[in-house]
Amino acid sequence: MADSYNRHSQSKSTRYQHNEKDIMKSKSRRSKYSEQKYHHVEAKTPPLPTRSTSTLEELLQKRESLKKELKNIVKHSDTGSTKESKKRRHSKEDYAYEIISNKKTYKENEAKSNTYSKRKSFHESSPELDHTQADSEDEESIIELRRHLRKQLIEKFKGSHDTSSGSNESNNKDTSSPVEKSVKQVKSDDTHQNHNKQITDMFSEKDEFDSKSTTNNVTQNNNEANLTDNWDDADGYYKICIGDVINNRYTIKSILGQGVFANVVRAQDSIDGNDYVAIKIVRNNELMYKTSLKEIAILKEIREADPNNKYHCVQFYDHFMHKGHLCLLLESLHMDLRAVIKKYGKNHGINIKALMSYSRQLLLALRLLKKLGIIHADIKPDNILVNERKNVLKLCDFGSAAKSDDNEPTPYLVSRFYRAPEIILGVPYKHGVDIWSAACTIFEMATAKIMFTGSSNNKMLKCFMDLKGKFSSKLVKRGKFKDQHFNYNNNFLLHKKDEFTGREKVVEMSNININRDLLYELKKSYKNTFANEERKLAQLKDLLDKMTMLDSSQRISVSDCLKHPFILEELQKNASTK
Structure with a gap:
């Protein structure tokens, strides 16, 4: 047993020895392989740079040499031309020149520059960071x-600008550096052009620009050439300013x-006795321009037919162009x-006497x-003018x-x-x-x-029928736009909004009753009238009935209007009193 145990232990020890040898061999192989791999990688990458061994004395010497070089650059730039200095304005050497030339500023910032130079010396002592952090x-x-x-x-x-304005230039000596002189020279030229300009630093982090100093308004100066669009x-309307002079002659007053x-x-005419005229300045639009040329032709025809100015149409004097606008020179009246x-x-309306006079003058026109x-095609109170004494009426605006x-049928004339x-x-x-x-x-x-106060063409027709009754089938059939307002049975189609839904609906009306009394409405305006005035109101009602016939072929003519008793009796009465 003991022998077998000894043999077993020996064999075990020999196994361990063999294993240790194998382990050592494998380690040696790995170390060789790792060394080979390491040397292979190391051959591909460059070696790390060695740190500089510059001493503090060497750094100080470099600093002094840099200062001398900067001084030489300053001297050279003083003798150089102004063009070369402008080219080097944004370079580092020129900046150093600016610092050294301004001695006071350089002294105040010397502490800062020392800290910066220390940083710079540190970067110089580190060659591996020369092109990154230092710059x-x-x-x-x-x-x-x-x-x-x-x-x-x-x-x-x-x-210097504030002090120099109150003192004599000969007593003040300019001791500033060349940079200060150049800056002052440029800015002083700007101040001569505009004394009210605010001096700001466009490179400043703060917003030093005054927003109130800028304006969107275009100042008009007749002595300068301006764009017509301004x-x-x-x-396309002309921007009117009171006091402007048009055509070097007419000053705008209102x-x-x-x-x-x-x-x-x-406007007031500065040449022809300072008389007042009316100037119609047409919009800067091709269509408006062509339409106004037609108006000028009509006004000229009226002027030729009425040279003595008897028939109550506004007088036309001349026309001209002003800043791209066609201008019509017309007679000036007081109010519309x-x-x-x-x-x-x-x-309550104007008095009957004035009403008869104005009606007669309008009919004469x-x-x-x-x-x-x-055909004037736009008669309304806005296009009728009266003079200052209110006794003369004239028809205007022939646009x-x-x-x-x-003429062609158009529903909005x-x-x-x-x-x-x-x-x-x-x-x-x-x-x-x-x-x-x-x-x-x-x-x-x-x-x-x-x-008639209809809010649309359809409702205007309803207003007509409330006063005059239903349209005849013969008249409706002649209409180009009849289908918008009447059906095939000649029943009126009223367009109105539904009270509950608010949507537009069409209501067919076969019977329309007259619900207006023209004489009653006229008498309501003239209360406490005399007998002769009531007779005149009845005559006026008859004249208006004939002037508002639905069928234009049955409507009274202008010549018959002037022969109507409402107009004619007044003339006879005036003749008998003279």
Whole structure:
């Protein structure tokens, strides 16, 4: 047993020895392999740089040498040309030149520069960081010093500008550096051009610009060449300023109004006895320009037909171009008829005597237009003017006027409240549309109320039928737009909103009853009238009935209107009293 145990132990020990040998061999192999692998990788990558062994004395010497080089650069730049200095303005050497040239600023910032130079010496002692950290930190320090120096130069400039204005230049000696001189020279030139400009630093982190100093308004100067667009607004209207001179002759005194086609101003003529004129400045638009040329042709025709200015159409003098706008020179009157009604006939209308005079003058103007074959097509109180004494009335604004043989059916001709039924239905129209509009205007003068107040063409037709009754089938069939308002049975189709849903619905109306009394409405405006005035109101009611016939072929003519008792009796009465 003991022998077998000894043999077993020996064999075990020999096994351990063999294992240890194998382990040592494998370790040696691994170490060799790892050494080979290490040497292989090390051969591919460059060795780490060795740290510099520069001493403090060497660094100080380098610093002194850099200072000497900077001084030499300063001397060289002083003798150099101004163009070369401008080219080197943003370089590091030029910045150093600026620091050294300004001795006071350099002394104040010497502590800062020492810290920066220490940083720089540290970077110089580390060659491996030469092109990374040194450059970035040095640039940051340069930017910081530049900002500080720039602010000081601006403050000095402000102080020198304030003190130099009150003292004699010969007694003040400029001891500033060349950089300060150049900066002061440039900025002093700017101050001569504009003394009110605020001095700001565009590189400053703070917003030093004054927002109040800038404005969007374009200043107009007649002595300078300006773009024509600056004289117009977004819609092409001329921007009117009181006091502006138009055509080197007419000074704008007030604004009379603005329409679809143009602005109208009142101006004073500096050549022709300082008389007042009205100038219609047409919008800067090709369509408006062409339309205004037609208006000029019509105004010239009226002027030739009425050289003595008897037939109550506004006088046309001349036309010219001003900053891209066609301008019409017209007779200046005091106020329009709508303003007269509001001022002298509020809630009750103007007096009967003035009403008869104004109606007669308006009809005389219409008679002249019919003689010339012209349809005004926009008669309303806004387009009728009166003089300062309020005894003369004149028809104006011929922008919508056209020849009677040169018209096409359009549903939106004439302002809606004064629009004749044939226009809404699309029936061919002639001078009768002006008679209808004149009747609406006369009624408004008498009552200070609008005769027909429909909010659309469809509701305007309903207003007509409330006063005059149903349209005849013959008239409706002639209409180009009849299907919008009548069905095949000639029943009226009223467009209205539903009370509950708010949606638009169509209501068919076969019977329409008259619910207005024109005489009652006229008498309501003239209370406590005398017998002769009541007779005149009855005559006016008869005249308005004939002027507002639904069928234009049955409507009274302008010549018959002038022969009507409402107009004619007044003339006979005046003749008998003389």
